[in-house]
Amino acid sequence: MTQASASPANVPQLDYLTSCALPTPWAQFTLHAFVEHATGKEHLAMVLGDVSNGEPVLARVHSECLTGDVLFSQRCDCGAQLEGALKKIAAEGRGVLLYLRQEGRGIGLVNKMRAYRLQEAGADTVEANLQLGFHADARNYELVQPMLRQFGISELKLMTNNPRKIDALTRLGFNVSERVPLLVNRNSFNNNYLNTKEAKLGHMMRPAETVAEDGEL
Ligand SMILES: Nc1nc2c(ncn2[C@@H]2O[C@H](COP(=O)(O)OP(=O)(O)OP(=O)(O)O)[C@@H](O)[C@H]2O)c(=O)[nH]1
Numbered sequence: 001m002t003q004a005s006a007s008p009a010n011v012p013q014l015d016y017l018t019s020c021a022l023p024t025p026w027a028q029f030t031l032h033a034f035v036e037h038a039t040g041k042e043h044l045a046m047v048l049g050d051v052s053n054g055e056p057v058l059a060r061v062h063s064e065c066l067t068g069d070v071l072f073s074q075r076c077d078c079g080a081q082l083e084g085a086l087k088k089i090a091a092e093g094r095g096v097l098l099y100l101r102q103e104g105r106g107i108g109l110v111n112k113m114r115a116y117r118l119q120e121a122g123a124d125t126v127e128a129n130l131q132l133g134f135h136a137d138a139r140n141y142e143l144v145q146p147m148l149r150q151f152g153i154s155e156l157k158l159m160t161n162n163p164r165k166i167d168a169l170t171r172l173g174f175n176v177s178e179r180v181p182l183l184v185n186r187n188s189f190n191n192n193y194l195n196t197k198e199a200k201l202g203h204m205m206r207p208a209e210t211v212a213e214d215g216e217l
């Protein structure tokens with residue numbers, strides 16, 4: 001692999017760094033690392049199978065959530081979505097998961113913790129961000145373009161409930177030919193959060209909207 005190219009001037013520049021095998025409970029992926037020039041952040045791609053043959057690729061663009069992905073937090077649905085996405089890619093034998101280091105919808109871990117404290121005092125997830133002086137969602141998906149282009153991917157079967165993510169990737173030139181819902185079980189800790197994502201951020205969270213094949217998510 002050579003350096004990732006990001007041709008338009010407004011696309012953040014990434015360097016492709018290296019890759020290694022990454023065995024998981026569900027499949028042996030190849031893990032690829034990139035570094036974003038502007039921030040020094042290391043973004044990851046987990047790839048399985050031949051994703052560069054022109055066929056639509058089952059894809060997850062996952063935003064970092066240390067509390068949910070690593071520390072088993074039940075406040076959100078991130079960890080279950082991460083596992084569900086990897087299982088679906090393994091079942092298909094082909095796909096890609098981008099792990100983007102945009103923790104806390106782009107505000108960072110400590111600010112997300114501050115937002116959680118405000119939520120403990122009654123704010124919802126959007127109000128808490130606004131009270132801290134941030135946008136409801138501070139993420140930027142432009143670096144997806146050089147990352148997926150690195151693997152020759154242009155058409156996606158995107159695992160998401162987030163219509164803004166579909167819009168963002170479409171504007172970047174990707175053909176999102178299918179949306180694959182990633183619905184997880186609600187619990188007493190994440191119920192209000194999931195309701196707010198649906199009401200204020202437009203997420204498609206209804207079971208009737210799901211087309212999951214394995215019945216798990
Ligand atoms: N600021 C903030 N960020 C949160 C909160 N809960 C989760 N996050 C972050 O939100 C991001 C995940 O966003 P979601 O809206 O759940 O998911 P999404 O990726 O946009 O949509 P899906 O593709 O459907 O999962 C991760 O970066 C989490 O760290 C919260 O209460 N406040």
Ligand SMILES: [Zn+2]
Nearest residue numbers: 065068076078
């Ligand atoms: Zn989370």
